[in-house]
Amino acid sequence: MKALSCAARRPNSKFGEISVTSSPARVRFAPSPTGHLHLGGARTALYNYLLARKTGGKFILRIEDTDQKRFVPGAEQEFMDGLRWLGLHYDEGPDIGGPYGPYRQTERREIYQRHAWQLVEQGHAYPCFCTPERLEQMRSLQMQNKETLHYDGTCRNLPPEEAARRVANGERHVIRFKTPQEGATTAHDLLRGDITIENKNIDDYVILKSDGWPTYHLAAMVDDHLMNITHVFRGSEWLGTFPLHVNILRAFGWQEPTWIHLSIFLKPSGKGKMSKRETAEAMKDGYSIFTKDMGSLGYTPEGVNNWVALMGWGISEGDDVMSLAEMVQKFDITRLTPSPAAINFTKLDHFNGEHIRRMAAPDLAARLKPYFTNAGLEVSDDLLLRVIPLIRERLVTLDDCLPFAAWFFRPQVVPDPKDLVAKNLTAAQSAQIAQRIYETLAPLPHITHDLAEPPMRQLVEELGYSPGQVFGILRVAVTGQSVSPPLFESMELLPREVILERVQQAVELLKNA
RNA sequence: GCCCCCAUCGUCUAGUGGUCCAGGACGGAGCCCUCUCAAGGCUCAAACAGGGGUUCGAGCCCCCUUGGGGGCACCA
Known part of the structure; x- marks a missing residue:
């Protein structure tokens, strides 16, 4: 009913979409387990979750762990813990399974190889025997000549028989996508409209590495198709290779999902993205961009979700303090904004305080108790419950309960x-x-x-x-x-x-x- | 250097050609309340980057400039 009235009010958004939020969506959050779950990832996961719940669809967690070199032990678990902490429960994933598994790319190796070779056979891709050293030389030469960096096409025109023979001989090779050399490719983004890039500016990207693992370009397209993904939320850093991805999909003859490229978060000054230095500085002020730190800093999942949701999503009027359920009600992908947003930590404080004030006393008490316990205090549940009304509106973060109320328990x-x-x-x-x-x-x-x-x-x-x-x-x-x-x-x-x-x-x- | 994206108060945003001397929220200032600190209530300051078009009419459409951001890997 809600979705319908939305569609009636804003029939086609500005780019002529037809009712993008009405049928059940299958969406996925697909992190690479190479680091921590941060604000950007949390927002992407949130939007995925909201769309899935709004449409009665499915939210899927997929682990993109094909890079052997960058693998970080424990990272996958941290992503799962982070999503659970945020309350963004997924319907299918590596730890819970589902009808489209496996959900870990390292368990899907053969699938990618099969598809890569399918493209070779159909003339959309080719084996490339150039060594990393050769490519390095090529690039520095291009750099010297102030040319655009790109693969020079040496192996593109190898006779297929020769290529096949060398592969059969066990010669080390990768597989590159054969990007058309003429014309341009246009890809459509829900928020940004058509994005057109001259094909000569799209490289012959490697889709299967010499170690046999796929790159993102292949793996993500194959998985999204095989997993029936309807909407892809991803960062704007993918905009440059967006047409490549669309070309891969077209080479396979697959249907495209609805694409939504979200802009990145900028550091509080608005100049560039968060660096190590700003991250450390934020931590000194009691703020973090990593979900793993949020709990101990006294932030609530409600506050974090609310805050992150509204960086890149404008609600026109009314109350902007929302629970997850309320966000599901109000969520509308056509109202997302494409411009980059500067992180504003004081606004997180505001939302966190608002949600603390909204909590039922027993709930708040349960959340506060660990902070007292960790401070070495023994708290009586009965007394704590009676303290709640006295401190609730004074708390910005949960750990603020200590300066206000620790004395009650001494x-x-x-x-x-x-x-x-x-x-x-x-x-x-x-x-x-x-x-x-x-x-x-x-x-x-x-x-x-x-x-x-x-x-x-x-x-x-x-x-x-x-x-x-x-x-x-x-x-x-x-x-x-x-x-x-x-x-x-x-x-x-x-x-x-x-x-x-x-x-x-x-x-x-x-x-x- | 090349490619792509973005552009409304300090920040996040509403605005989809007239209802906009531009609305909300955070932050800021002031007042009220008051046993401290808060919370709450009221009030105020604060923006359409610039220039060209299109149009009777432009924050909204087009172009250029400027500014900002992202990318140019056998990383995602």
Whole structure:
């Protein structure tokens, strides 16, 4: 129903698509296990997930691990963990299987070889015997002559019989795609429209390496086709080889998916992408571009998803704080934007805080508990649950619970005497006030908000100081710190004796100050 | 050097030829609330990169310039 009304309002988007979001989509997130899952990958995965859920389709995880040299042990697991943490559950993947497996490219080697040779037989590709050294020389020569770097075609025109003989003899070779030399190739991107590149600017790319493994160009096209992928979300770094990919698909006679090239994320300054240096700098400020760090930095999957979703997706009006389910409702691939986006970490803080404030108390409590535990504190679930309403709107990140509420779970607090001295007053004056506070609270049967605040206000009146001065002393005495959740609500959660002891302690500290 | 992509407040964006002296959000400034810190409420400052077309009319369409980004591997 939603999709239909969307289509009615924006019938063809600007490039004449027909109802791109209505039928079930099969989409895939296909990382290479060579590093960490970062923001860009998380967004690509998210959009895939949203489209799949929106259309009642399938979200697939495929591991593109054909590069033997760059393989990083544990990376694949990190991607799976990252997706799980984000709540982006896939329907088919290497660890859970599915009808189109295997989902790891290293388990599909024969498939690629078969297809590569099929292209050779059909005249769309050819074996190439040029050595890496020769190619290196060729390139530096081209560089010297200020030519465009490209394969010079030496093996392209080898008689097929000779090529076949040399291959049969076991001569080391790769297979290159035979890009047409005349004309131009036009490929269509949903967001950017037609993209045309002169064929002379498209190289004869290697599609099967001499070690027998395919390159991305072959493997991704073959898999997307065999896995029935309907929409391909990928980074704009693929735009340059986009026509190549379309040519490969056409050589096979396969149908094209809908292509959506997402722009990359720029560093906060907007000048270039995140480098090692900026990544380290962000980490110093408590931010990271890697999902593996997000949890320990106190970020929630809800906050991260929401933040990342809106970099490259404009929702026209209304509430932009959304859960995954709400994003599914509102998602519309035709509203994605093609321009590069600068990362804005303070906006992540905003979304994270918003989602924390939206959480049900028991949920928040469960998420907060590990931060206390990791800090060596023993927390009572009952007390924690009662602390939640006092700190919730103060939290930007989950680990902010420590500065605000750790003191609740410590047997005693030791205020710095300097903090006990009220603004514009001496230690002696503060000591006197503390003593009066003690005398005010001591007679109360319970120190609750309702019972304690009126007499305390009266005391403030009597003393002629400001509420801030008097309450400030009490705050530091009880919590040990000058910034805390609301005072009376906080005291209500502690035993009466504890509070009185602490006020007494403050009196002593001030006297000796 | 060659190829490709992108271009609205500082940032993310809405805008699909008149309803735009350009709307929202983050951040910033101010005020209110107030026991600290927040949260919340209200208000303010802040943009169509430049130049040519097309059109009665252009932020929206076309071209050029400029700026930014990405790519030019037997990596993905």
